[in-house]
Amino acid sequence: MNRGRFIVLSSPSGCGKTTIIERLLRRNNDFVYSLSATTRPPREDEKNGIDYWFLTEDEFLQKRDNGDLLEWEEVYQCFYGTPKEPAEEAVSGGFQVIFDLDTVGALKLKKKYPEALLIFILPPSMEVLGRRLRERRSESERQLQIRLTEAKRECEQADKFDYKIINDDLEEAVIAIERIIRNTIAGR
Template identity: 50%
Template sequence: MNQQEKRGKLIVITGPSGVGKGTIVKQLLAKHSQIFISTSATTRKPREGEIHGQDYFFLSQDEFKQMIDNSQLLEWAEYNGNYYGTPKQPVIEQIEQGKIVILEIEVLGARQVKETFPDALRIFILPPSEAELERRLRGRGTDSESAIIKRLEKAKFELSTCNEFDYQVINDQLENAIASVEKIITGVRGFFNS
């Protein structure tokens, strides 16, 4: 029982592209040193300012497929022509050390994690509206028009899955969304209590 209490917790934060998952996670990390953010692997090209090993592990298609073949990923999915996945070993090590591990991943990956870690806490981030989601995606200025249209089509499906997850948080105002996620995590283990 004592050893079980020392174990950390896996928290999955998911939702459509552009909903603000990354911003919420970065704010949580800045406020709480006991959080370990799992760094995902991807085959997409880095965006300006992104750092290999910090934002993502940027891999070739061949490198990524080798990780799949060697069962080195907790979850993976193909999204908009690129692969995304979570390296398994760092997540397991951090949970065993008693840390909160947050995975910021797409919906299909979050579904896979439920199979691997059934006790993971899964939080779905929702936009205030589909129109606001489109505004945020366009405001990024990082995607072509065809990529934005694909992301919006994918978002409609993803939004329809939100009730599969343990909690839903609407990211209408960033501070409120962060406070809601903190409250959910605190309720589970009391991690953020002094």
């Protein structure tokens, strides 16, 4: 059995990353999702073990100190990280492990695991991204401006990734990412 690979998808909020990951997982039986752990409280509709592993700060810090996380960081006074054991077991079992990480987490993972494949999803333009975020109607204009500033900062990191994909058409982006993953696995 061939060993799998760590595949990291990263993008600013509003670029379709979550939808792309969902489609990749539906279309490929050998792809599995790496569920992140966090100390932030669950939202109303979130479930432990489905959306995140929700941990207390003490539990998280113990995992960090024991080396049980592939990567971790503190964001807005909450910790986020990737549990090591399930991801490494999946890779050993021949699965392609899909990670949804921000640029900091992605680059930390690549430093530890140079064979990891990093794919950055870009919006067609910052104007399109702003429109997509406004259409969600989930944030105030001030919050939206903060997100757009953060998105610009994240996009500046895109050149550090192995591949960049512009998500102008969702289905085309999914196919392009799938092709990149398959070609990488095949050694092309």
